[in-house]
Amino acid sequence: MLEEEYEKSRRVLPLHLRRAPEPERPFSYEIRPAQRTDMADVREIYNYYVTNSVVTLDEKKWSHAKWVDKFDHLHKLGLPFLVAVSPTGQILGYGLVSPWTGGSGYRYTVENSIYLGQAATGKGLGRGLLEALIAACEELGIREMVAVISDKGAEASVALHEKLGFVEVGRMGRVGFKFGRWLGTIYLQKHLHPKKKRRSLFGR
Numbered sequence: 001m002l003e004e005e006y007e008k009s010r011r012v013l014p015l016h017l018r019r020a021p022e023p024e025r026p027f028s029y030e031i032r033p034a035q036r037t038d039m040a041d042v043r044e045i046y047n048y049y050v051t052n053s054v055v056t057l058d059e060k061k062w063s064h065a066k067w068v069d070k071f072d073h074l075h076k077l078g079l080p081f082l083v084a085v086s087p088t089g090q091i092l093g094y095g096l097v098s099p100w101t102g103g104s105g106y107r108y109t110v111e112n113s114i115y116l117g118q119a120a121t122g123k124g125l126g127r128g129l130l131e132a133l134i135a136a137c138e139e140l141g142i143r144e145m146v147a148v149i150s151d152k153g154a155e156a157s158v159a160l161h162e163k164l165g166f167v168e169v170g171r172m173g174r175v176g177f178k179f180g181r182w183l184g185t186i187y188l189q190k191h192l193h194p195k196k197k198r199r200s201l202f203g204r
């Protein structure tokens with residue numbers, strides 16, 4: 001036997017002596033309010049979908065400054081912006097709500113937005129974040145939540161919203177264009193159960 005062949009075979013332990021592979025760790029996370037310092041990670045997560053998918057109709061990556069502005073704006077309005085964090089401190093995904101369109105008469109309605117890092121999808125985290133957003137909005141006195149979803153490539157998002165009681169209320173065809181194809185939007189809506197009555201909300 002050549003020396004290198006001996007070395008090779010010597011390193012392979014018989015099966016009964018080999019260490020059992022580490023069991024896969026259960027997927028766990030904590031949901032907490034986002035902080036300004038999370039915006040670099042939030043940007044990474046979102047920009048992946050800007051570049052690689054039609055689940056968002058944004059075509060240009062968001063800068064860090066744009067995310068910080070968005071965070072400051074929502075923070076000032078007192079609207080929930082949540083992140084899910086792994087036990088090692090990695091940001092796995094985020095969920096936020098923004099005011100629904102411009103007029104003050106729409107102050108009881110918000111639009112949600114949830115994006116997870118690719119590796120964190122399909123494990124129940126989207127449900128966890130959306131449930132937490134709904135609870136936070138009900139606490140604030142918000143009455144309606146709307147989701148505007150691309151009609152292509154966003155099956156998981158439609159499924160998630162429908163599982164949590166959102167109902168499709170309309171569609172618009174060919175209102176968007178990205179990566180050389182026309183896209184439509186699906187509108188889903190959920191009536192919330194506000195915990196308090198408010199006269200004004202998020203500064204309106």
Ligand SMILES: CC(C)(COP(=O)(O)OP(=O)(O)OC[C@H]1O[C@@H](n2cnc3c(N)ncnc32)[C@H](O)[C@@H]1OP(=O)(O)O)[C@@H](O)C(=O)NCCC(=O)NCCS
Binds near residue numbers: 154156
């Ligand atoms: C959309 C997204 C937030 C969903 O979160 P998720 O963690 O992957 O979904 P969950 O594992 O919580 O699944 C929620 C429910 O939807 C169902 N579901 C998820 N993906 C599905 C799919 N592709 N087809 C059918 N059902 C699906 C699940 O079975 C689950 O049902 P259950 O709670 O009764 O078991 C996540 O996949 C994501 O970030 N995708 C990319 C970005 C995106 O599309 N954002 C939304 C833009 S509008």
